Amino acid sequence: MRFAAAQVDLVQAVQTVQRAVTTKSTLPVLAGILLTAQDEQLALVATDHEISIRCSAPARVEMPGSIVLPARYVSDILRKIPSGEVSCEVDEGTARALLLWQRSQFVIYGFAAREFPQLPAPDGARKLEISGRALRDLIRRTNFAVSRDDIRPVLTGALLEISPQRVAVFATDGYRIAYAHADGDFGGQDSMSVILPGRALGELQRLLPDGDERIEALIGGNQVYFRAGGVEFTTRVIDGTYPNCRAVIPRDYRATLQAGTEDFLAACDRASQIAREGVQMVMLKLEEGHIRISSETPEIGSAQEEVQAQTTGEPLEVAFSARYLMEALRTTDSDQFMLEISGPGSPARLRPVGKEDAYHIVLPIRLD
Amino acid sequence: MSIVILDEHTRDKIAAGEVVERPASVVKELVENALDADAKRIEVRLDGAGDAITVTDDGCGMSPEDLSLCIHRHATSKIRTADDLALISSYGFRGEALPSIAAVSELEIRTRPGGSDTGNRIVVSAGNVIATGEAPSAPGTTVHVRRLFFNTPVRARFLRSARAELARAVGMVEKLALARPDVAFRCESGGRLVLHTPGGGDYLETLLALAGLETAREVCLGSAAVVGARAVALVGSPATCRADRRRQGAWINSRPVSVRGLVEAAEAAYPWGVLPGRRHPLLYLLMSLPPEDVDVNVHPAKAEVRLADGTPAFALAAAAVRDAAAARVLAGAADIAGAGLRAGDIAGAADIAGPAAPPGMQRRVRYGEGPAGEPGAGTRSWPQPAGRAGHMLAVGEAPAAWDLWATDLSALRPLGQVGASWLACDGPGGLVVVDQHAAHERVIFEHLGAGTTSPGSQVLAIPAAVELSPGDFARWTAAEEVLAESGFVTEHFGGTGVLIREIPADLAGARWSPEPLLVDILAALEDEARAAAPLGPRLAARRAVASCAAAVKAHQPLAGPELSSLLSQLASCREPWRCPHGRPTVILITHDELARRFGRQ
Numbered sequence: 001m002r003f004a005a006a007q008v009d010l011v012q013a014v015q016t017v018q019r020a021v022t023t024k025s026t027l028p029v030l031a032g033i034l035l036t037a038q039d040e041q042l043a044l045v046a047t048d049h050e051i052s053i054r055c056s057a058p059a060r061v062e063m064p065g066s067i068v069l070p071a072r073y074v075s076d077i078l079r080k081i082p083s084g085e086v087s088c089e090v091d092e093g094t095a096r097a098l099l100l101w102q103r104s105q106f107v108i109y110g111f112a113a114r115e116f117p118q119l120p121a122p123d124g125a126r127k128l129e130i131s132g133r134a135l136r137d138l139i140r141r142t143n144f145a146v147s148r149d150d151i152r153p154v155l156t157g158a159l160l161e162i163s164p165q166r167v168a169v170f171a172t173d174g175y176r177i178a179y180a181h182a183d184g185d186f187g188g189q190d191s192m193s194v195i196l197p198g199r200a201l202g203e204l205q206r207l208l209p210d211g212d213e214r215i216e217a218l219i220g221g222n223q224v225y226f227r228a229g230g231v232e233f234t235t236r237v238i239d240g241t242y243p244n245c246r247a248v249i250p251r252d253y254r255a256t257l258q259a260g261t262e263d264f265l266a267a268c269d270r271a272s273q274i275a276r277e278g279v280q281m282v283m284l285k286l287e288e289g290h291i292r293i294s295s296e297t298p299e300i301g302s303a304q305e306e307v308q309a310q311t312t313g314e315p316l317e318v319a320f321s322a323r324y325l326m327e328a329l330r331t332t333d334s335d336q337f338m339l340e341i342s343g344p345g346s347p348a349r350l351r352p353v354g355k356e357d358a359y360h361i362v363l364p365i366r367l368d
Numbered sequence: 369m370s371i372v373i374l375d376e377h378t379r380d381k382i383a384a385g386e387v388v389e390r391p392a393s394v395v396k397e398l399v400e401n402a403l404d405a406d407a408k409r410i411e412v413r414l415d416g417a418g419d420a421i422t423v424t425d426d427g428c429g430m431s432p433e434d435l436s437l438c439i440h441r442h443a444t445s446k447i448r449t450a451d452d453l454a455l456i457s458s459y460g461f462r463g464e465a466l467p468s469i470a471a472v473s474e475l476e477i478r479t480r481p482g483g484s485d486t487g488n489r490i491v492v493s494a495g496n497v498i499a500t501g502e503a504p505s506a507p508g509t510t511v512h513v514r515r516l517f518f519n520t521p522v523r524a525r526f527l528r529s530a531r532a533e534l535a536r537a538v539g540m541v542e543k544l545a546l547a548r549p550d551v552a553f554r555c556e557s558g559g560r561l562v563l564h565t566p567g568g569g570d571y572l573e574t575l576l577a578l579a580g581l582e583t584a585r586e587v588c589l590g591s592a593a594v595v596g597a598r599a600v601a602l603v604g605s606p607a608t609c610r611a612d613r614r615r616q617g618a619w620i621n622s623r624p625v626s627v628r629g630l631v632e633a634a635e636a637a638y639p640w641g642v643l644p645g646r647r648h649p650l651l652y653l654l655m656s657l658p659p660e661d662v663d664v665n666v667h668p669a670k671a672e673v674r675l676a677d678g679t680p681a682f683a684l685a686a687a688a689v690r691d692a693a694a695a696r697v698l699a700g701a702a703d704i705a706g707a708g709l710r711a712g713d714i715a716g717a718a719d720i721a722g723p724a725a726p727p728g729m730q731r732r733v734r735y736g737e738g739p740a741g742e743p744g745a746g747t748r749s750w751p752q753p754a755g756r757a758g759h760m761l762a763v764g765e766a767p768a769a770w771d772l773w774a775t776d777l778s779a780l781r782p783l784g785q786v787g788a789s790w791l792a793c794d795g796p797g798g799l800v801v802v803d804q805h806a807a808h809e810r811v812i813f814e815h816l817g818a819g820t821t822s823p824g825s826q827v828l829a830i831p832a833a834v835e836l837s838p839g840d841f842a843r844w845t846a847a848e849e850v851l852a853e854s855g856f857v858t859e860h861f862g863g864t865g866v867l868i869r870e871i872p873a874d875l876a877g878a879r880w881s882p883e884p885l886l887v888d889i890l891a892a893l894e895d896e897a898r899a900a901a902p903l904g905p906r907l908a909a910r911r912a913v914a915s916c917a918a919a920v921k922a923h924q925p926l927a928g929p930e931l932s933s934l935l936s937q938l939a940s941c942r943e944p945w946r947c948p949h950g951r952p953t954v955i956l957i958t959h960d961e962l963a964r965r966f967g968r969q
């Protein structure tokens with residue numbers, strides 16, 4: 001195998017796939033990137049069994065072939081090479097690569113390509129087309145709420161509900177729930193849902209183009225394949241039954257408040273400075289025309305904030321974790337938000353005002 | 369042991385006088401008899417104005433012969449000759465109580481000695497035997513006193529209100545229960561259960577049962593010993609101070625006693641500032657002294673004892689209080705149980721408080737005969753206090769407890785984390801090392817018990833279902849309620865399944881899930897139950913939740929602000945120095961110690 005390519009193209013391609021490289025696997029070959037030179041292209045693939053990323057760089061291929069090279073060295077070296085052309089000669093028998101540029105030459109030991117796991121071919125019964133921006137936003141507004149503890153595997157993922165006119169996402173770690181949807185024409189005929197790992201969605205979010213450019217997804221029983229520009233991204237699907245988040249939404253509320261997102265967020269943030277580390281509990285007290293945010297820690301002090309708000313219903317007083325409130329507020333994407341409270345021990349709903357495309361369920365801290 | 373009538377010479381040696389003054393003294397005599405009979409469970413029932421008293425025990429019982437003898441004056445199974453008086457280790461010895469009580473009431477005794485399957489009874493009214501014969505009885509003895517003082521109207525008139533007399537009688541049971549943590553006491557007054565102790569031998573659990581957690585957590589414990597004598601002091605914080613001395617007392621060789629000046633001497637060593645007008649803290653002195661030093665034969669009711677000249681008792685009492693102050697071990701009895709009073713020490717305290725050998729003649733305790741001044745062979749021996757009760761440090765020799773106590777934890781300058789488990793800090797007295805796990809445990813433990821400032825419980829959006837093992841499920845069933853009080857709200861979910869609905873807010877977070885936490889807590893509860901000194905279920909639950917929560921937080925790399933935050937949270941604890949299991953949270957390596965280690969001294 002022999003090829004030459006521009007340093008910038010190589011660096012970019014390596015950086016793209018590198019996120020799927022893992023050093024934690026018992027398979028050492030997964031710490032590498034599979035390089036395949038063919039048809040005036042260099043294809044790069046990395047996988048960690050959960051996700052795999054594939055992209056390509058333009059190259060002058062003199063002799064097709066493939067090899068696996070350790071991601072860490074390849075990426076470090078390539079980044080430090082002056083821009084210009086790099087050529088690469090591989091001895092596939094010994095799995096060594098010789099990198100040449102200007103008057104330098106490096107030898108890097110790799111693995112034979114056949115040791116690299118075969119990636120499943122793109123496959124999926126259901127096709128989805130969505131703009132890069134819309135999918136990015138859906139992920140951004142929900143993915144922070146997935147669980148990071150894999151005791152309940154389904155909660156480490158987000159639920160995607162896909163229908164021809166709407167894509168909706170739920171994420172929850174069991175403590176709160178984030179929901180967002182996008183409407184449009186997404187193709188396909190039937191409705192279906194799939195649980196994708198939170199980490200995979202995070203990587204996907206990085207790779208997605210931030211524009212109206214449409215990306216394509218193929219949803220299969222155990223994997224979902226995305227193609228965005230020249231990048232192909234595959235993720236494993238999480239098996240299991242996702243909790244019924246809609247059932248948690250209260251049917252009616254005892255009080256509501258509507259306030260400016262920025263003001264409220266800032267006040268909450270300040271008040272939580274006084275709250276005890278770890279819990280960050282703040283009290284919300286609904287009063288006529290405003291909301292009082294307070295916190296108190298005997299050994300530290302106390303805080304009182306008042307934020308202008310339109311309130312309705314009972315003058316409730318409810319405690320929340322400031323962290324959950326703030327994480328929700330940061331993704332309402334709206335100047336004004338609405339908080340609907342159903343009692344000091346029951347779920348509350350937080351959502352943007354003027355838009356119906358997202359909400360958060362936050363649960364109070366019960367104090368009795 | 370059979371009953372004999374003491375000879376004239378011996379009778380004269382015994383101080384004369386009335387034994388029975390009021391209901392409380394009847395209770396005292398009857399309970400002491402039960403204790404002398406080696407009872408493990410004693411039940412006291414008070415009715416009316418205290419003129420009806422029933423004491424039931426599961427002790428050795430009496431043979432029909434002993435039963436008819438016991439109501440005669442100077443009939444005792446406990447001593448034989450005047451020589452035995454010097455070595456009294458039973459509560460009774462005069463053979464006076466039952467006849468005195470019988471003379472002023474209607475008395476019925478039902479008893480069945482161990483090994484016999486028939487019981488007997490005797491009924492006496494105003495000293496006259498009215499009935500005897502076989503009668504069904506559980507093993508042990510029930511003494512039933514009715515119409516107390518019915519034939520002595522003058523004495524009856526000296527009594528105060530029924531309420532006061534009942535309270536006094538209950539107070540007496542309390543004193544005896546405190547003296548004997550190895551015996552389970554129950555006391556009902558007017559049909560209401562007013563007192564019960566578990567009887568596991570754990571002194572502190574007994575205190576907890578009697579005084580309640582709120583008081584127990586304000587108490588710290590210290591001890592002092594010389595060869596042959598030892599004092600343990602339970603000392604309350606200033607919060608326990610009152611104008612009266614009702615929560616003070618002394619026990620010598622398991623006997624509630626009053627010794628002129630003893631409690632006062634101990635109180636004089638009390639170091640904390642006290643509000644004017646509230647000058648007397650809770651102060652219980654439990655002393656073990658050589659019987660030769662203790663003259664219990666002063667007063668017929670034996671409440672007042674005289675101590676031999678030159679007794680170390682006064683000095684020991686003061687030293688024990690000072691030790692308690694230095695240790696400042698207090699806090700939840702949990703802490704008492706752990707704090708320097710691990711199993712051995714508690715057993716020590718219990719040991720002091722209760723005869724270990726079967727009561728009776730064979731339990732003659734002689735002191736100063738053993739090797740190296742240990743209590744003599746054949747007698748009970750005290751475990752050596754583990755350093756001083758509540759010692760803080762293991763570094764160097766004499767632990768600088770006072771140095772450390774004087775350290776303001778919030779003023780420490782954190783230097784960094786050591787081995788992901790400890791925090792090193794620069795303190796005024798030297799290098800202060802904080803155990804991250806123990807510190808978290810303490811902080812969470814106090815948060816859980818903090819009442820109004822409690823962090824509350826985070827309601828879960830998606831309740832977590834856990835399938836428990838049958839063992840865990842049984843533990844959960846027993847602990848469900850106390851777990852809920854600690855913020856862990858759970859409910860049964862079919863089979864051995866449990867649904868977690870709320871968890872302590874301290875523990876909520878995306879990083880850990882409730883399920884393994886519940887399983888860990890149940891395992892920790894099991895450990896608590898197996899501990900040498902098991903605690904009440906509430907404390908056990910708090911302790912279990914705290915240790916599991918701390919385990920969750922342990923081995924987390926802590927950066928600057930988090931270091932300071934842990935320190936300030938620890939500093940604001942009531943009892944920052946120890947984890948709920950009694951292990952130290954903080955050690956101090958003094959500048960002197962450092963200098964010495966580097967060979968600069």
Ligand SMILES: Nc1ncnc2c1ncn2[C@@H]1O[C@H](COP(=O)(O)OP(=O)(O)O)[C@@H](O)[C@H]1O
Pocket residue numbers: 371397401402404405425427428429430434438443444445446459460461462463464465466467508509
């Ligand atoms: N609860 C009891 N169980 C077994 N024996 C008892 C009990 N109460 C009294 N006795 C017997 O009756 C005797 C007389 O009791 P008492 O008049 O209190 O005198 P003392 O306790 O001073 O010996 C005791 O020595 C004991 O042998």
Ligand SMILES: [Mg+2]
Pocket residue numbers: 397400401459460461463465466
């Ligand atoms: Mg007696």
Ligand SMILES: [Zn+2]
Pocket residue numbers: 806809915947948949950951
């Ligand atoms: Zn501990």
